[in-house]
Amino acid sequence: MGDTRFQHSEAFLQWIWENLHFNFTSLKTTDGKELHILNPGVLNPTDGPDFKQTAIEIEGVRWYGDVEIHTQSAHWKAHGHQNDANYNSVILHVIADNNTRQVQTVNGSKPFTLNLIPYLPANLHRFLKNFDQPHNDLACASSLHFISEEAFYQQLEKSHLEYFEKKSDDLLRFYDPNLLPSKAWKQALILALWDGLGISQNRKPMQATASTLLTQWDGASIKEGGAIAMEIAGFGNSTSAISWNYKSVRPANHPTQRIQTAVEFTHLILQTPFENFLSVDAPLLWKKWGQQASLSYSSRLNILFGTVFLPALYVLGNLFAHQRLSETALSNWNGLKTPIPTSLLKKLKTLNLTNESYRNKLGAIHLLKTYCMPGKCSECFVLKNAIES
Numbered sequence: 001m002g003d004t005r006f007q008h009s010e011a012f013l014q015w016i017w018e019n020l021h022f023n024f025t026s027l028k029t030t031d032g033k034e035l036h037i038l039n040p041g042v043l044n045p046t047d048g049p050d051f052k053q054t055a056i057e058i059e060g061v062r063w064y065g066d067v068e069i070h071t072q073s074a075h076w077k078a079h080g081h082q083n084d085a086n087y088n089s090v091i092l093h094v095i096a097d098n099n100t101r102q103v104q105t106v107n108g109s110k111p112f113t114l115n116l117i118p119y120l121p122a123n124l125h126r127f128l129k130n131f132d133q134p135h136n137d138l139a140c141a142s143s144l145h146f147i148s149e150e151a152f153y154q155q156l157e158k159s160h161l162e163y164f165e166k167k168s169d170d171l172l173r174f175y176d177p178n179l180l181p182s183k184a185w186k187q188a189l190i191l192a193l194w195d196g197l198g199i200s201q202n203r204k205p206m207q208a209t210a211s212t213l214l215t216q217w218d219g220a221s222i223k224e225g226g227a228i229a230m231e232i233a234g235f236g237n238s239t240s241a242i243s244w245n246y247k248s249v250r251p252a253n254h255p256t257q258r259i260q261t262a263v264e265f266t267h268l269i270l271q272t273p274f275e276n277f278l279s280v281d282a283p284l285l286w287k288k289w290g291q292q293a294s295l296s297y298s299s300r301l302n303i304l305f306g307t308v309f310l311p312a313l314y315v316l317g318n319l320f321a322h323q324r325l326s327e328t329a330l331s332n333w334n335g336l337k338t339p340i341p342t343s344l345l346k347k348l349k350t351l352n353l354t355n356e357s358y359r360n361k362l363g364a365i366h367l368l369k370t371y372c373m374p375g376k377c378s379e380c381f382v383l384k385n386a387i388e389s
Contacts, residue, residue, distance in 0.1 A: 006071050006096035006117065011379055013096055013116070014050055014069050018043055022119040030100045030113040033059050035092075041067055048086040056092055058112060065091035072096075073113070076103040096120075138347050138372050140382055149353055151385035158381070159370065160363025164333050167311040181319060182274040187214060189312045193265050196304045197258045201245040208242050209233045209259065210266070217270065226263045233259055268292065278320065280328045282313050302338040306362050310336070338362060347372065 006013065016022060018040055027035040041054030049066035056063050066089045070076060073095045081087045081103070088107045096116045104110050174191035176184045191210050198206030212232045217225055227236070234240025235256055244255050251257070268289045276282065286305050310329045317326030337360040342349075345364055358364045370376070377383045 010069060010071050013071055014043065015384065017069055017094055022116055022121065024119065027114060027119060029058065030115055033112065035114060049090050054091065063091045065089045067092045067094055069094045073099060073101045082106065138350055140377065148385045149355055151381045152353065155381040156358055156361060156363055156367055159367035160361055163363045163366035164311060164330065167307050168314050171311050171315055185316055185319065186269055190214065190266050190269055192308045192312065193304060194262045196308045197262050201247065201249065202255055205242050205244050205255065206258065206262065210262065222264060222267045225267055226260055229259050229263050277313065277316060278322060278325060280324050282325065283310065283328065283332045299339050299341065303362065306333060306336045306338060336362065340364060
């Protein structure tokens with residue numbers, strides 16, 4: 001690869017080492033010693049060296065210990081490893097950097113250094129070179145001939161599950177452990193729904209309105225609850241400290257419309273006996289609510305079913321050790337198909353995939369926001385599959 005710099009993450013370099021995705025048949029340390037890898041070791045999920053239980057052979061002598069991996073040689077000192085006794089057992093410093101430096105541990109030992117750059121495969125070089133070019137769309141869109149749709153959907157399934165776990169964790173932010181579990185869960189569900197209806201510009205104002213409303217509801221009807229909510233939000237005669245963002249807000253998304261929908265949800269949740277939520281048929285409540293109230297079908301409500309209600313049921317199942325409920329919620333999530341606004345998935349369109357089922361998969365949003373937009377290509381199956389192929 002010449003002097004080509006390795007411009008991707010340390011996690012990606014760890015993956016290359018762990019899976020031996022380089023020419024390991026004729027390795028030499030930076031000081032010219034022959035190196036054979038007997039065991040690349042086990043990835044360390046905690047503090048300390050990246051790989052434990054590594055075995056290597058250098059000039060006929062076997063070494064057993066740890067491996068530390070950095071994209072740049074200077075990171076050893078920058079990370080303070082020279083002052084950390086946890087790194088005393090490092091026998092090999094693996095880098096992707098032609099500007100190598102000798103490193104040292106607290107106990108004075110000097111681990112061997114292996115620069116992987118000369119041993120990385122040509123297809124990796126070609127692929128990363130494409131990624132290094134400036135582009136307005138997704139990085140992999142300029143390398144379509146490398147892309148496997150199977151790998152893309154493998155990554156999408158991973159992202160879909162991660163998104164569900166994230167939304168479940170998000171709901172717990174609204175859970176008040178000082179309340180009775182049944183009340184705390186209902187309140188968390190209500191707050192999460194108000195939050196979801198506030199996306200994208202008015203989440204905090206919706207949360208603030210809901211928090212105050214719950215302290216004043218006390219058996220109110222939908223009409224009474226709506227009036228209270230409007231006063232709290234500052235749309236009545238009162239002076240409210242809540243500030244709303246109206247920029248580019250369509251009439252159907254105006255805060256007053258969203259508040260009315262949220263009030264109807266609040267009323268339905270509070271009126272539903274708690275034991276009904278503990279039933280494996282609980283996901284059906286969403287459709288029932290839509291039929292009972294003026295909650296007409298929309299992609300927004302279908303998205304909320306997936307991003308709020310199903311995660312809430314999953315959390316409820318975990319809280320009450322009701323495994324079947326949690327499994328039902330997750331199963332519904334895995335099978336959920338909901339149209340996602342084209343504007344949100346515009347960048348995925350540049351991949352020109354023959355199978356466009358991703359457009360009905362909520363995990364596609366998480367894929368874009370968590371992997372594609374931040375440029376975390378090295379953690380994506382699409383890139384890894386391209387390297388392996």
